[in-house]
Amino acid sequence: MFRFLLGRLAVLIPTFIGVSIxxxxxxxxxxxxxxxxxxxxxxxxxxxHAEIMHELGLDRPLYIQYFxxxxxxxxxxxxxxxxxKRPVLDDFLQLFPATIELSLxxxxxxxxxxxxxxxxxxxxxxxxxxxxxxxxxxxGYSMPIFWWGLLLIIFFSGYLGWxxxxxxxxxxxFFPPVTGFMLIDSLLSGxxxxxxxxxxxxxxxxxxxATIPLAVIARQxxxxxxxxxxxxxxxxxxxxxxxxxxxxxxxxxxNAMIPVITTIGLQVGVLLAGAILTETIFSWPGIxxxxxxxxxxxxxxxxxxxxxxxxxxxxFVNLAVDxxxxxxxxxxxx
Amino acid sequence: xxxxxxxxxxxxxxEFWYYFSRNTGAVIGLAIFLVVxxxxxxxxxxxxxxxxxxxxxxxxLPPVFMEGGQWAFPxxxxxxxxxxxxxxxxxxxxxxxIGVVVVTLSVLSGVLIGLVAGYFRGRVDTIIMRVMDxxxxxxxxxxxxxxxxxxxxxxxxxxxAIALVNQPHFVRLTRAAVMTEKTKDYVIASQVAGAxxxxxxxxxxxxxxxxxxIVQATLAFSAAxxxxxxxxxxxxxxxxxxxxxxxxxxxxxxxxxxxxxxxxFPGLAILITVLAINLMGxxxxxxxxxxxxxx
Numbered sequence: 001m002f003r004f005l006l007g008r009l010a011v012l013i014p015t016f017i018g019v020s021i022x023x024x025x026x027x028x029x030x031x032x033x034x035x036x037x038x039x040x041x042x043x044x045x046x047x048x049h050a051e052i053m054h055e056l057g058l059d060r061p062l063y064i065q066y067f068x069x070x071x072x073x074x075x076x077x078x079x080x081x082x083x084x085k086r087p088v089l090d091d092f093l094q095l096f097p098a099t100i101e102l103s104l105x106x107x108x109x110x111x112x113x114x115x116x117x118x119x120x121x122x123x124x125x126x127x128x129x130x131x132x133x134x135x136x137x138x139x140g141y142s143m144p145i146f147w148w149g150l151l152l153i154i155f156f157s158g159y160l161g162w163x164x165x166x167x168x169x170x171x172x173x174f175f176p177p178v179t180g181f182m183l184i185d186s187l188l189s190g191x192x193x194x195x196x197x198x199x200x201x202x203x204x205x206x207x208x209x210a211t212i213p214l215a216v217i218a219r220q221x222x223x224x225x226x227x228x229x230x231x232x233x234x235x236x237x238x239x240x241x242x243x244x245x246x247x248x249x250x251x252x253x254x255n256a257m258i259p260v261i262t263t264i265g266l267q268v269g270v271l272l273a274g275a276i277l278t279e280t281i282f283s284w285p286g287i288x289x290x291x292x293x294x295x296x297x298x299x300x301x302x303x304x305x306x307x308x309x310x311x312x313x314x315x316f317v318n319l320a321v322d323x324x325x326x327x328x329x330x331x332x333x334x
Numbered sequence: 335x336x337x338x339x340x341x342x343x344x345x346x347x348x349e350f351w352y353y354f355s356r357n358t359g360a361v362i363g364l365a366i367f368l369v370v371x372x373x374x375x376x377x378x379x380x381x382x383x384x385x386x387x388x389x390x391x392x393x394x395l396p397p398v399f400m401e402g403g404q405w406a407f408p409x410x411x412x413x414x415x416x417x418x419x420x421x422x423x424x425x426x427x428x429x430x431x432i433g434v435v436v437v438t439l440s441v442l443s444g445v446l447i448g449l450v451a452g453y454f455r456g457r458v459d460t461i462i463m464r465v466m467d468x469x470x471x472x473x474x475x476x477x478x479x480x481x482x483x484x485x486x487x488x489x490x491x492x493x494x495a496i497a498l499v500n501q502p503h504f505v506r507l508t509r510a511a512v513m514t515e516k517t518k519d520y521v522i523a524s525q526v527a528g529a530x531x532x533x534x535x536x537x538x539x540x541x542x543x544x545x546x547x548i549v550q551a552t553l554a555f556s557a558a559x560x561x562x563x564x565x566x567x568x569x570x571x572x573x574x575x576x577x578x579x580x581x582x583x584x585x586x587x588x589x590x591x592x593x594x595x596x597x598x599f600p601g602l603a604i605l606i607t608v609l610a611i612n613l614m615g616x617x618x619x620x621x622x623x624x625x626x627x628x629x
Contacts, residue, residue, distance in 0.1 A: 142560075311472050
């Protein structure tokens, strides 16, 4: 297992360096003068311009700038926002819990509905139920989620008036963040109604973000189950007179889960990409909206640092999934 | 000499069609796709109005089945009085065009790179796969968004960005298929018979790797339409007044509470088109995957 871990890390480090080169060169590929962009001024004396270039270290050779940048990254310095002057890492850490909270709720919803739906479709293969579930899954898989979000807002927020449109909690409630997770913080605050409010703000974004992973998990579960249901040991279990519930729930499902777990792990990238759209539609203050806003504000220091941090998160999660997979399935360690 | 009449073997296409047509969903998807294609090609004939013609006296007119609707504007008008149906019809051109360009770009580059990686292996392969890992380390939409920000917002740059983030899938798929095929007897036989590297790569091995690539290309086609619409929605794809479906949604967002139809129809057009292509993709997989055929 240790060798397996080392092997994975050996692949991860060059990838991380590559990602840092992309994020580093990105800001230098931009059209226009970085100093003018950062200062926001239209005219500048050449002396002042040179002074700022020197202050920012932009007058040094490119490779030295890169190594400086890499050195800063290692010590946790991801640069500062051009607009707010706040360190990028601070903003990221402050906003990230909102994205984690939304993504976790979405993946829980997707797994809780997707696996039973896939199992049901496989067991009832060829019936109208199978066709309905798989039809719905394909619609979910084909869904433009930014439009789906708008439709839900029109119906549930506009027409029925059940759910709020944007934000994380009603402005009536105010408490200092403890964990950054609104569901937990609202409970800790002890204010009556706060938790309910947080839930009502979370429902629609969760449904929107869960749609595609839900469809993917349902489809994957169905095909994995179909494969397993044809195996000899399932027939044996049936022949022994075991109840269908036990055959499917214990014997078949457990083995069908291996590819499904991989699929769930692969959804992390999908969730973060989905978060960009979902957070924009619902004004959810997470890193997806933060990145989109920064792109529009041309706050390239944030875009650069944010890219780096998001890629790091995805690589870390993928590594964790790989290790978990190695633990579950010893065959792949070699 | 007497000739013996023998039945002809089924052609590749008729065998393909036999399996494809057994999947009802795939046939429905193909039919819808052909309608969208027809509408896109003959947009000037089919559309009742010009896509940018503004009727300042009938702003946000509801669709015909609602009170106040007019037959002249079956799906109503938008905030500056343009006919929504006509804009959707012209929008089909953009979506299919995006799909074709993105898939062509990513398939050509991806297959070429994957072929090189899988055929030559060694250091070239390692470098190529590391670069692909780097691209895949970013969420695709985020990378596309940032790339478009660098290149400048617009449809062409959006297509380039989407093709770039789509391409690693083709590289991986081609590489894996090439590695499986390369050690098979027919390839070795061809090599022994004196076939050169180019011939082995493009004429001997590549045709036998096509099945999974065709399926992936279908999926990439629908994903490209979705991603381009998403970029348009975020304001980084096609720019107004282009009647691109995602861009239309972005423009319509502020009227969400007053006029549901300006938001509903462009999204429905995206959903129907993408769904049709995905239905076809499922059918193609059934028809082209020999493992599934026998089950």
